[in-house]
Amino acid sequence: MNKDKISIMNLDGASVSEATFAAHETRDIVLPNQNEHVAHVAIDIGGSLAKIVYFTSSANRKGGRLHFKKFETEKIDECIDYVAALMADARLEPRNNNNNLVLKATGGGAHLFYDKLKERLSGVIIEKEDEMDCLITGLNFFITEIPYEVFTYNEHDPEPMKFEKKANDLYPYMLVNIGSGVSILKVTGPDEFSRISGTSLGGGTLWGLMSLLTDATSFDDMLEMSKTGDNRNVDLLVGDIYGSDYSKLGLKSTRIASSFGKVFKKGVRQAQGKFQSPDIAKSLLFMVSNNIGQIAYLNAKQHNLTRIYFGGCFIRGHPITMNTLSYAINFWSNGEMKALFLRHEGHLGATGAFLKHGDAKSLIEMIHT
Amino acid sequence: MNKDKISIMNLDGASVSEATFAAHETRDIVLPNQNEHVAHVAIDIGGSLAKIVYFTSSANRKGGRLHFKKFETEKIDECIDYVAALMADARLEPRNNNNNLVLKATGGGAHLFYDKLKERLSGVIIEKEDEMDCLITGLNFFITEIPYEVFTYNEHDPEPMKFEKKANDLYPYMLVNIGSGVSILKVTGPDEFSRISGTSLGGGTLWGLMSLLTDATSFDDMLEMSKTGDNRNVDLLVGDIYGSDYSKLGLKSTRIASSFGKVFKKGVRQAQGKFQSPDIAKSLLFMVSNNIGQIAYLNAKQHNLTRIYFGGCFIRGHPITMNTLSYAINFWSNGEMKALFLRHEGHLGATGAFLKHGDAKSLIEMIHT
Numbered sequence: 103m104n105k106d107k108i109s110i111m112n113l114d115g116a117s118v119s120e121a122t123f124a125a126h127e128t129r130d131i132v133l134p135n136q137n138e139h140v141a142h143v144a145i146d147i148g149g150s151l152a153k154i155v156y157f158t159s160s161a162n163r164k165g166g167r168l169h170f171k172k173f174e175t176e177k178i179d180e181c182i183d184y185v186a187a188l189m190a191d192a193r194l195e196p197r198n199n200n201n202n203l204v205l206k207a208t209g210g211g212a213h214l215f216y217d218k219l220k221e222r223l224s225g226v227i228i229e230k231e232d233e234m235d236c237l238i239t240g241l242n243f244f245i246t247e248i249p250y251e252v253f254t255y256n257e258h259d260p261e262p263m264k265f266e267k268k269a270n271d272l273y274p275y276m277l278v279n280i281g282s283g284v285s286i287l288k289v290t291g292p293d294e295f296s297r298i299s300g301t302s303l304g305g306g307t308l309w310g311l312m313s314l315l316t317d318a319t320s321f322d323d324m325l326e327m328s329k330t331g332d333n334r335n336v337d338l339l340v341g342d343i344y345g346s347d348y349s350k351l352g353l354k355s356t357r358i359a360s361s362f363g364k365v366f367k368k369g370v371r372q373a374q375g376k377f378q379s380p381d382i383a384k385s386l387l388f389m390v391s392n393n394i395g396q397i398a399y400l401n402a403k404q405h406n407l408t409r410i411y412f413g414g415c416f417i418r419g420h421p422i423t424m425n426t427l428s429y430a431i432n433f434w435s436n437g438e439m440k441a442l443f444l445r446h447e448g449h450l451g452a453t454g455a456f457l458k459h460g461d462a463k464s465l466i467e468m469i470h471t
Numbered sequence: 472m473n474k475d476k477i478s479i480m481n482l483d484g485a486s487v488s489e490a491t492f493a494a495h496e497t498r499d500i501v502l503p504n505q506n507e508h509v510a511h512v513a514i515d516i517g518g519s520l521a522k523i524v525y526f527t528s529s530a531n532r533k534g535g536r537l538h539f540k541k542f543e544t545e546k547i548d549e550c551i552d553y554v555a556a557l558m559a560d561a562r563l564e565p566r567n568n569n570n571n572l573v574l575k576a577t578g579g580g581a582h583l584f585y586d587k588l589k590e591r592l593s594g595v596i597i598e599k600e601d602e603m604d605c606l607i608t609g610l611n612f613f614i615t616e617i618p619y620e621v622f623t624y625n626e627h628d629p630e631p632m633k634f635e636k637k638a639n640d641l642y643p644y645m646l647v648n649i650g651s652g653v654s655i656l657k658v659t660g661p662d663e664f665s666r667i668s669g670t671s672l673g674g675g676t677l678w679g680l681m682s683l684l685t686d687a688t689s690f691d692d693m694l695e696m697s698k699t700g701d702n703r704n705v706d707l708l709v710g711d712i713y714g715s716d717y718s719k720l721g722l723k724s725t726r727i728a729s730s731f732g733k734v735f736k737k738g739v740r741q742a743q744g745k746f747q748s749p750d751i752a753k754s755l756l757f758m759v760s761n762n763i764g765q766i767a768y769l770n771a772k773q774h775n776l777t778r779i780y781f782g783g784c785f786i787r788g789h790p791i792t793m794n795t796l797s798y799a800i801n802f803w804s805n806g807e808m809k810a811l812f813l814r815h816e817g818h819l820g821a822t823g824a825f826l827k828h829g830d831a832k833s834l835i836e837m838i839h840t
Contacts, residue, residue, distance in 0.1 A: 150729075234720070338519075338651055345579070363519065363651045365675075365679030365682050393762065
């Protein structure tokens with residue numbers, strides 16, 4: 103793939119595919135005017151998940167699609183096999199006139215697995231890209247190019263998911279990227295950003311504790327389970343301590359005073375096996391999501407930011423998670439800040455890496471300025 | 472107990488008892504010049520623990536001591552029996568010339584258990600006091616009146632515990648009170664304070680999750696266990712993701728990227744029973760302490776505060792806990808803020824309630840101004 107080839111990447115009319123997808127799958131993005139084939143592939147290898155972005159041309163040679171895949175990092179060999187198959191397809195593709203296939207690689211695994219990638223993908227040029235840089239490139243692409251991508255979430259509305267119109271004042275904003283851990287970035291311009299904070303209580307914490315404490319067998323099983331749970335069986339509420347609201351401080355009796363605060367009361371020796379998986383799942387989800395929301399708010403306040411994008415594979419379009427994050431931001435900021443979600447939340451880094459090939463990124467900017 | 476009686480409470484020469492105490496016990500405070508008997512008792516009933524403060528006169532009628540006890544709130548009946556016995560002693564005390572015995576009660580349990588206290592302590596006047604108000608009254612007493620009470624902690628020093636000299640510029644400061652949950656208070660003057668934040672990830676969370684995940688049988692067992700644990704067996708470090716430091720962002724390879732982030736990697740079905748209790752205990756302790764430290768820092772930054780006192784029964788003089796809180800404050804603030812600990816950390820509220828009887832509080836202020 104050379105610069106001339108990528109230079110014709112055409113984003114006009116880009117849209118999220120409306121075809122039927124399984125609930126846990128990330129929808130394709132349709133590029134109806136991208137008639138040239140794009141052969142490079144991008145991968146973002148995180149602590150728990152590896153994300154892939156690649157392009158396929160339509161059979162009728164008009165337009166194509168961006169595809170979004172995920173693998174557990176633990177199964178990195180399977181993931182590399184998948185990339186190898188994509189590369190083999192690219193070599194067979196008659197419209198591919200360049201044998202220098204490129205894999206854009208980002209995330210920690212681009213470094214950790216660099217030698218393995220080199221070895222297993224012979225003849226492929228592997229180009230490493232900075233993780234935070236890719237996150238922002240990917241996020242800016244989704245915000246500015248893809249309609250019906252960014253939305254707010256409020257479970258009290260009849261239609262909880264409300265799509266955002268394209269923002270005129272894009273900058274500054276904050277990105278809270280929730281992977282295994284959490285990175286918080288302040289973004290003040292197209293290439294102006296810094297990692298201002300983070301927390302180790304992220305997706306890996308939720309999945310790890312869920313694995314140890316519930317009988318769920320997968321991510322989606324855990325999330326499904328949490329929907330029927332009642333966290334009040336394990337969390338200590340203000341009302342459990344006070345018998346009522348703590349009105350003087352405006353703390354309602356229903357507020358969680360202590361996550362898992364009821365467990366110890368039942369006696370240490372007796373605690374194990376006494377609590378139901380769905381209740382534990384809901385409490386863990388509230389605990390991690392509330393905490394991320396609070397830390398996000400405190401950082402946004404410190405840096406005077408009001409638009410907060412949540413990215414990363416933690417969210418997975420799960421209503422309780424999005425609602426908890428939205429509630430936390432709204433609660434702490436007294437409604438002054440806004441929590442924003444994305445339909446391709448988990449693929450910001452991989453998409454950014456994909457767009458960094460050749461001059462794709464600057465060309466996208468050219469098209470739209 | 473009437474106002475005249477309390478008015479002679481004498482704090483001159485007050486000191487922390489150097490007598491031998493078990494590691495988990497809170498040391499008495501010796502009042503060598505308090506020759507009058509003080510019959511009232513104070514109780515602070517929280518979500519997990521009930522704390523009691525009371526006075527005993529010396530046998531030789533010269534001076535006396537403040538005592539600090541704890542009960543699990545779950546065993547509130549035992550706790551009330553203890554108070555009843557103290558009240559019975561007070562009635563027999565020849566120097567007690569007032570039959571109107573008083574119990575000062577604070578914390579949520581002062582409301583939740585008010586009827587029970589009334590019923591079980593017949594003839595005792597129960598006076599409820601606001602929890603936050605008592606915390607600050609108690610803290611100010613310890614800061615200003617008790618030598619060798621406040622200290623900083625740094626495990627890298629040969630003598631990690633360094634006592635603070637009495638501060639000339641007491642205000643403003645922040646109090647992070649870590650009970651079952653966490654309350655964060657901004658204090659700008661003797662009676663000027665507000666609860667600015669809090670988190671549900673507190674002591675109750677640590678004890679609850681420890682109960683579910685380890686074979687510890689008590690608080691102290693859990694803390695002891697954590698000393699020999701290695702959190703790297705369950706936490707995902709930056710080095711596990713990157714294979715090295717993420718130098719560009721200044722993230723060292725040893726930094727925890729995701730608490731419990733290694734658990735899910737081992738497979739959901741296999742996770743349970745695969746991890747060692749001490750490793751889990753240490754990871755949980757780091758997770759909760761780091762998080763409290765970070766939220767404390769972010770709030771201190773927002774309110775421009777540099778002295779942060781940590782109170783509440785969570786800390787228990789445990790070296791790893793204090794070190795983690797100190798490290799977090801130092802790390803996030805680049806050394807601009809200071810984490811301060813107290814030897815009577817768990818009894819701030821109960822002591823404050825004790826001092827609120829009669830005009831004790833304003834009299835203490837009179838003595839020292």
